[in-house]
Every structure is written in structure tokens, then in C-alpha cells.
Amino acid sequence: MKVGFYPGCSMKGGAREYQESVSALAKVFDIELVEIPDWNCCGATAAHNLNKELSLSLPARIMALAEREGISDIVVPCAACYNRLSIVKHELEADKSLSKRVASIIDLKYEGTTQILNIIQFIDKYITDRLEEKVVKPFDYKTACYYGCLLVRPHSILKFDRVEDPQSMDVLVKKAGGDAIDWAYKTECCGAGMSVSRTDTVARLSGNIMKDAVDRAAEVVVVACPMCHSNLDMRRPEINKFLNEKIDIPILYISQVLGLAVGLDAKTLGLNRHMTEVNLPVKPAMEVPVASEPKKVVNTQKLEA
Amino acid sequence: MSASHEHTHPDTLNDEIRRETGVIVNKCYQCGKCSAGCPVATEMEYPPSLVMRMLQTEDPLHVEKLLKSMTIWLCVTCEMCLTRCPMEIDIPSLMDFMRQKSYRAKKTNPQAKKIISFHKSFLDSINYTGRLYEMGLIVDYKMRTGAMMQDVAVAPKMFIKGKLNPVPEFIKGRKKIAAIFNKVQDKKEGKL
Secondary structure: OEEEEOOOOHHHOOOHHHHHHHHHHHHHOOOEEEEOOOOOOOOHHHHHHHOHHHHHHHHHHHHHHHHHOOOOEEEOOOHHHHHHHHHHHHHHHHOHHHHHHHHHHHOOOOOOOOEEEOHHHHHHHHOHHHHHHHOOOOOOOEEEEOOOOOOOOOHHHHOOOOOOOOOHHHHHHHHOOOEEOOOOOOOOOOOHHHOOOOHHHHHHHHHHHHHHHHHOOOOEEEEOOHHHHHHHHHOHHHHHHHHOOOOOOOEEEHHHHHHHHOOOOOOOOOHHHOOOOOOOOOOHHHHOOOOOOOOOOOOOOOOOO | OOHHHHHHOOOOHHHHHHHHHOOOHHHOOOOOHHHHHOOOHHHOOOOHHHHHHHHHHOOHHHHHHHHOOOHHHHOOOOOHHHHHOOOOOOHHHHHHHHHHHHHHOOOOOHHHHHHHHHHHHHHHHHHHHOOOOHHHHHHHHHHHHOOOOOOOOHHHHHHHOOOOOOOOOOOOOHHHHHHHHHHHOOOOOOOO
């Protein structure tokens, strides 16, 4: 099974472990991720803040390159890239003259035929049906699923999950054997691209998110966006300073959670790359093989890298 | 009102907003849900609902205040305001419009320098390599803002964890990317 893949810039650098875990998970389920050849940056916040045509053209080039390769589904694990690609696809669909103008700027044919899938849509389309039978090490932790902004908003364009209390990631965590807790900050903003230019703002917003998660006894927070991850993980010293507390629970990508559940090891999933150390205790449920049928027994090694 | 009469009216800012973003500012009835949900409203001079009210007045002084405000640069495009607006007013697109207008007219708030420098460093990286080169972005940003010591403590750890690439990845089509940048830049207004 082949699926188009747009990693985006973060997954080549600061969020390397996200790419590692998505690739490893896809391999377990015999899915071949085909990277869009010579893809470029989507332009992110910088482009749409300063120049509208640029913010349309950069994502359009990516989709045009995919079309040229005959790719129909593009999985975009970064929520920010997913948001930009989806919005541009929508805007160009709604305005044919704008679509023509953008095609002339990027100097490529653009039809708008590709389907943009976020990481959860990708998992639901290609993996979820076979997920539970592959779980060998239930992810038995109280888990706060953090969706952030760009995965679910704006609903009028993305049409994905509920905006105020989304459930799709919670369902996946439960299928992986986890306890997805109910909490209040699922879709509150973490501060996104302000991490460098307004670190204080990020510390406040991300701090409120982490505070609610630990107050409700979460042992781990799960995300689907490299920006959310870097704010909650890398900005932890600033968060703790803002809260005047020492919060040390780890932030995992959803692909890492599912990867652990299907028996992939911590290093393959890049757990060692997080700035906040991943020290999840091994729980009894993980030591019992789920099904009675003969299955490759996975050692219950410690989760820390 | 006849069609010909309409054409004699000069294009107001609110006409331009409607054309460019689809937002009809008069649809706002000041319920305030946008300001209540906005994660950065407490840091803004004018929370989103007040921005709407100021635009409704069509007072040039109000427009000038908005173009020179920190408000428009503090908006993180989290889309919460649009999500909760009972009139489905696309405030995030309106904020994009105001930022782009403020930037083109060189009216940006001096305190927004760091935010805008970050965006410019980000775009420079894409222009030259086709992708975001994180290390280059940070160095370029420090040069622009003079914030040389910011985050120096975190860099070595990131490097050890394999999160920083020492060399950028250049895409093959970077000339095509540079051509895109050339086409979207207004010659009169200068480089992005």
C-alpha cells in the first residue's frame, strides 16, 4: 500500500522523532510512505502573516508536485502543515481565477485532486482496523490527548472531529490500551510559532495546558503536532518557572504511543530525543500478552531510552 | 440605490476587507465570544471584538491605530474566535489582511519587531533553500534582533538529541522557489 507523504521541515529537524515514529508505525502495518519529491516548506505562519500570494503558492506547489507523481492521498503529520495545505486547497477550489493565478506563480499545473490527511485521518484510514489485533503492550497510562488548534480548526474547512471536545485521538489511545482522561485544555492554544519571539506568552499558554493535565492526574500528554510538542516539551523549563512547579510528565506523539503499544522499542520511536525525559513506569498490564494465540513475545524492557 | 451610483463610491477599507477576506465587518453584533476565547486577548490593546467595532466605525483614526497596533501581531491564528463566532466571521483572515497591510505600508508597531523578524528570517530560509533550516533561522533571527544570548543553553542539548541539523537541506527546485518569491513581491514595496 503506497501513500504520499509530506514530512514538512520540522520532521527533518526538531521533530525528527515524529518522522521516525510515523515511519516505523507505517512499516508495522505494511504501508509504504512515498515522500513527495523535492517538496518545499509550506510557508507556515510567516507566509500568511506577511504575504497572501506566497502563503497560497508554497502549499500549492507541494500539492502540484504530488499530483504530477499521481499521488492521491498525502499524509501530513504536522498539524500546522496540514492546516495550511487544507486551507489553500479549499481557497483555490472556491476561487478558480485565484487558482489560475497561483498556478502561474508556481509554474506548475494545479488541479486540486489530492486528499490531505492529518495523522489521525491517516491512521483511521489505513491502520485503525488492524490496530487492536497488533497491540502486544497496552499503553496503560492516564493520557491527556492534546489536539491544539490547527488539527481541528477551522471546522468549516477541515471538517475533522468536534471543535471543543474532539475524540478521535482519545479513541486511538483507548484502542492502544490507554486511559484517555477527560480534561479542559484539549483545544486551547499552546502559543504556536511564538516560541522564540514571545517565549513568555508561550510559557503562560503552555503552562495552563500542562497544569490542567497534571491536576487531572495525567501521566503523559499526547500530541499530533511538532509545534505543540516543542512548546510543551522543549519549553518545560519556562513552563515550570511560570507555574512555579516542577512538572516532569513526558509529551509523546500519537505515533509513538501506538508504536509502543504494537511493541516497537523506545529508540526506534525516537523517545530518547525528547527534551523532557520519558520515564514511564512499566505497568502490570504490559507484561501480560493480550491474545492467547502464539505471538512474538516482546520483552518488557523499560520504556526510558 | 442604482448600480451606477454604487460605482461612484470610492473603495472603502471595509469594501477591501470584504473583497479580500469575505468578512463583512457589520455582521458583528459585539457578543464578545471572540475576546473571551482568545488566548492572547489579555496582551492585546484591542481584543478581537473591539477590533471589529473599530472597523465598523470606518473612522480613519481607528484604522490607523489598528495598523500600528501590537494586537494584529499578537494574534496567533489559533482560529478560536472564528470557531465560536455566532456569525462565523473569519477574524483570523481579517488579522492576516491587517498584518499584510500594516507591513506593506511600513506601519508596523516597533514592539512587534521580534515577531516580524522571526517571520522574515523564516521566509529568507525558504527563499534560499526551499525549506526551513532551523539553525540558519535562529542565527538570522539573532542577527536581526540582537538577542544573541537567547536560548543558547538549549542549543547543545538539542544538538545532542539530533534535533539540529548542522547543514541545511537544499531542494533541487530552489530556483523555482526563488522565482515564486520574486513574483509575489511588490517591486515598489521592496523585499519581503
